[in-house]
Amino acid sequence: MPSVSTETLTQLSYFVAAALFILGLKRMSSPVTAVSGVRWAGAGMLLATLATLAFMGASQFNLILVVAAIAIGGIIAWVSGKRVAMTDMPQMIALYNGMGGGAAAAIAAVELYRGGEQNLVHLTIATIGGLIGSVSFSGSLIAFAKLQGLITKSVRFSGQKIVNALILLAAVVFGVMIVIGQDAGLPVVSLFFACALLLGIAMTLPIGGADMPVVISLYNALTGLAVGFEGFVLDNAAMIIAGTVVGAAGTLLTQLMAKAMNRSLGNVLFANFGETSQAAAAGGAGGTQKPIEASDAGVMMAYSQKVIIVPGYGLAVAQAQHKVWELAQLLIDHGVQVRFAIHPVAGRMPGHMNVLLAEAGVPYDLISDIEEINSEFETADVALIIGANDVVNPDARTNKGSPIYGMPILNADKAKNVIVIKRGQGHGFSGIDNALFGLDQTRMLYGDAQAAVSQLIQAVKAAG
Amino acid sequence: MIDGVIALYIFMLAAFTGYEVISRVPVILHTPLMSGSNFVHGIVLVGAMVALASAESTLVRVIGFIGVVLAAGNAVGGYVVTERMLKMFVTAGKRQAAGKKKEE
Numbered sequence: 001m002p003s004v005s006t007e008t009l010t011q012l013s014y015f016v017a018a019a020l021f022i023l024g025l026k027r028m029s030s031p032v033t034a035v036s037g038v039r040w041a042g043a044g045m046l047l048a049t050l051a052t053l054a055f056m057g058a059s060q061f062n063l064i065l066v067v068a069a070i071a072i073g074g075i076i077a078w079v080s081g082k083r084v085a086m087t088d089m090p091q092m093i094a095l096y097n098g099m100g101g102g103a104a105a106a107i108a109a110v111e112l113y114r115g116g117e118q119n120l121v122h123l124t125i126a127t128i129g130g131l132i133g134s135v136s137f138s139g140s141l142i143a144f145a146k147l148q149g150l151i152t153k154s155v156r157f158s159g160q161k162i163v164n165a166l167i168l169l170a171a172v173v174f175g176v177m178i179v180i181g182q183d184a185g186l187p188v189v190s191l192f193f194a195c196a197l198l199l200g201i202a203m204t205l206p207i208g209g210a211d212m213p214v215v216i217s218l219y220n221a222l223t224g225l226a227v228g229f230e231g232f233v234l235d236n237a238a239m240i241i242a243g244t245v246v247g248a249a250g251t252l253l254t255q256l257m258a259k260a261m262n263r264s265l266g267n268v269l270f271a272n273f274g275e276t277s278q279a280a281a282a283g284g285a286g287g288t289q290k291p292i293e294a295s296d297a298g299v300m301m302a303y304s305q306k307v308i309i310v311p312g313y314g315l316a317v318a319q320a321q322h323k324v325w326e327l328a329q330l331l332i333d334h335g336v337q338v339r340f341a342i343h344p345v346a347g348r349m350p351g352h353m354n355v356l357l358a359e360a361g362v363p364y365d366l367i368s369d370i371e372e373i374n375s376e377f378e379t380a381d382v383a384l385i386i387g388a389n390d391v392v393n394p395d396a397r398t399n400k401g402s403p404i405y406g407m408p409i410l411n412a413d414k415a416k417n418v419i420v421i422k423r424g425q426g427h428g429f430s431g432i433d434n435a436l437f438g439l440d441q442t443r444m445l446y447g448d449a450q451a452a453v454s455q456l457i458q459a460v461k462a463a464g
Numbered sequence: 465m466i467d468g469v470i471a472l473y474i475f476m477l478a479a480f481t482g483y484e485v486i487s488r489v490p491v492i493l494h495t496p497l498m499s500g501s502n503f504v505h506g507i508v509l510v511g512a513m514v515a516l517a518s519a520e521s522t523l524v525r526v527i528g529f530i531g532v533v534l535a536a537g538n539a540v541g542g543y544v545v546t547e548r549m550l551k552m553f554v555t556a557g558k559r560q561a562a563g564k565k566k567e568e
Contacts, residue, residue: 106531
C-alpha cells in the first residue's frame with residue numbers, strides 16, 4: 001500500500017495534468033498557439049504517467065510488465081506516427097483512438113473479471129464504459145481498415161438494422177446480468193465483451209468512406225466518455241476530467257462535421273450513404289463539358305487580377321500540394337491576388353486539406369474557409385478547381401433531387417471563369433453528377449493533378 | 465474517494481469546459497484538434513497502469529498488459545501526429561523570416 005504522502009503526490013500530479021490538458025486544448029484552438037498547446041498537454045501526460053509509475057506500488061513483476069507494455073505500445077506508436085503520410089492522417093487518428101477505446105474496455109474487463117465489486121453504481125458505470133470503449137475500439141479498427149483500403153466493400157444486407165439492434169440488445173442483457181449478478185463470472189463477462197466488440201464492427205461496416213470522418217470523430221468522443229467512466233470506477237479524477245472534456249468536445253466536433261456535410265448523425269449511422277453510386281443519377285448535369293489546353297489556362301490566370309484555388313482530395317491523392325503552392329507563388333509574383341478556398345469537408349476530414357496545404361508550405365493567412373470566401377467568388381477572374389467535386393456542385397443549392405441538396409458549397413460557379421482539373425469525365429467521390437462542369441464559363445483541364453499543375457506552371461512562366 | 469455526487473459535478477463541469485474550449489475553433493484546425501483531443505484521452509494510460517499494477521491472476525495480467533500497450537499507443541501516437549500537424553501551421557510573415565534564417 002502506498003503511504004498517504006505518495007497518494008497525495010499522485011493526486012497532485014493528476015490535478016496539474018488535468019489543468020494542463022484544458023489549457024493545452026484551449027491553446028490548440030488557435031493556429032498561433034497550437035503547437036505550444038499540444039506540448040503543454042504532453043507535459044501533463046508525462047507528469048501523470050511518471051507520478052503513477054513512481055507511486056502506484058506494484059509488485060516487481062507487475063512493474064516490469066507495466067514498463068514493458070508502455071515500451072511496446074509507445075515505440076510502435078512513435079515510429080508509425082512519425083512515418084505516416086499526411087494524407088493518411090485520418091485513419092491513423094482512427095487507429096490511435098481505437099487503441100484508447102480498447103484500453104478503457106480493458107480496464108473495465110479487469111474490474112469485471114476480478115469480481116468482488118459490491119458498489120452497484122461502480123459496477124454499472126464500469127459496464128457502460130466497457131460497452132462504449134469496446135464499440136469504439138472495434139469500430140475504429142474497421143474505420144481504419146476502410147480508409148486504409150484494407151476493406152473496400154461496405155457490407156450491407158436487408159434487416160441489418162434489426163441484426164445490429166439485436167446485438168446491442170444482447171450486450172445490454174449481458175451487461176444487466178453482470179450488474180445484477182454482482183459476481184457474474186467469466187462466461188457472462190466474456191459474452192458481454194464479445195457482443196460489444198461485434199456491435200462496433202457491425203455498426204461501422206455499412207458506413208461509406210465519405211462519412212467516415214464523422215464516424216471517427218464520434219468514436220473519438222465515445223472513447224473520451226469511456227475513459228471518463230472508467231476514471232470514475234478507478235477514483236481517478238484526471239481520467240474523469242480529461243475523458244469528459246474530450247467526450248463533450250468530440251461531440252461538438254462531430255456535430256460541426258456532420259453539419260458541414262449536411263448530414264445528421266442519425267443519417268450517417270443508419271442511412272447508408274457515403275459511397276452510393278446507384279442512388280446518384282438524380283438530375284442530369286446540363287450542358288457539355290468543354291476542354292481547355294493548359295497553355296491557354298495558364299495565360300488566362302497570369303493575366304487575372306484575382307484567382308481563387310479550390311483544392312479537393314484529388315489534389316492530395318496526386319501529391320500535387322507542393323506544385324500548387326509553386327503555381328500560386330508564381331501568380332503572386334505576377335501581381336495576381338491568390339486565395340485558397342477550403343470547404344469544411346475538403347480532404348477526408350474537416351481541416352484535413354488545411355493540414356495538407358500547410359505541409360506544402362502554404363501560409364494559413366492565404367487560406368479562407370467557406371464563410372470568408374464565398375462572397376469573393378463574384379469578383380474572382382478565375383476559380384481553379386483541383387480535384388474537388390461535390391463541394392463546388394451548384395446542384396446542392398438548386399436541385400432538390402440531388403442527394404447533396406442543401407449542403408453548403410463553395411460558390412465557384414459565380415466566378416467569371418472556372419477551370420476544373422480532373423482526371424477524367426467520371427463522377428466524384430460520392431458518384432454525383434456535377435452541374436458546374438457543364439456551365440458556359442467552365443473549362444475542363446483533363447489529367448492527373450500533378451501533371452496538369454506542372455503544365456500550368458510552365459504556361460504561366462511562358463506568359464511573362 | 466470521489467463521492468458519487470461530487471463525481472456528477474465533475475462530469476458536468478468538465479462537459480461544459482470541453483464544449484466551451486472547442487466552440488470557437490476555426491475549421492482549419494478541426495483535424496489537428498480532433499487529433500489533439502484524441503491524445504488527451506490517452507490519459508487512460510494511467511488507469512491501465514494501475515489496473516495492471518494491481519493484477520493478481522494471469523487472466524487479469526494479460527488483459528491489463530494489452531490495456532497498457534493500447535493506452536501507450538494512444539498517448540504516444542496521438543502526441544506525435546498532433547505535433548507534426550500543428551508544426552506546419554505558419555503565417556506568411558513567419559515563413560519568410562524562417563526562410564531568411566535558413567539562407568543566412
